[in-house]
Amino acid sequence: MTTPDLVQGFAPIAGGAPRVLVLGNAPSVLALAKQQYYGNPRNAFWRIAGALYGFDADDPYPERTAALIANGVAVWDVLRECRRAGSLDSAVQPNSMVANDFGAFFSRYPTIGRVLFNGAAAERNFRRLVPGVFDVDFTRLPSTSPAQTMRYELKLAAWRAALTG
Template sequence: MTNAVHCIGLPAQVNAGCRVLVLGSMPGVASLQAAQYYAHPRNRFWPLMAALTDIDAGLPYAARVRAVQAVGVGLWDVIGACDRRGSLDTAIVRGSEVPNALPALIAQLPRLQAVACNGGTAYTAFVRFIHPQLDPRAAPLPVWSLPSTSPANAAWPLPRLQAAWQPLADVVAG
């Protein structure tokens, strides 16, 4: 087993028009190296956003981020820093996680209608670290545990992911 590496996540990509906040757990190695959310070439996040929101997944990264923000989607992670052995969520060293300041961010998003956790680890971390700190007025906010877009979740092809993630499209269309 390789030694754990201390990982520091990426900055939030959120604007005041955010209606759905998509939260990963911690970006993988490819994303951290590229300083881009969902940078692994086999991650289905950007093709999924294209299918759900009609953004162009072929745009340069900064334009893709602006496009999802324009339709009301924000991006961040539950974990802001941690020790990890590789890219997988299962490689995160339990007890090393430092959560992002999500309660403060959520309080500043007046149009926020839902939080979408990209994978079970993100959802579990949200419930463990973030939910207990939320302002009681934010507590009724729906928090969805959605199947991961990671290539490690190969059992979920894009059409199946699209069906599971449809609530996001419904909110941003609404």
């Protein structure tokens, strides 16, 4: 059995006045190695975001994040830290989860009106770990992870409806 590693999340991607917050659960092993959100090349997040906002998923990371910011999209993870062996959300040790400070985040970015959960684990852990009532709309979307076997076209359609609707 593999010993769980301490996983520490990244600072959020957020400009001055984001309107939408995309929440993942915790960065994958590949994301941690690259120090980039959705760093696994098989994760569809950047491909979907590029299709919606007019950039190439292979553009340099600073250009991709700038495109999100320019379109009012912030990105963060529910978990500030956790212990996990591998990359699967199901491998996170439940008693090791520490949520990010969403009270401070929403106070700093009052322009956020929608939160989009990138998959079920992000939604489940947010609802379990984050106290408080926030004046935003919450929507769970299909995970962009390669572990979510839904066809790309269906993921893209769901994300397009949420981000451009």
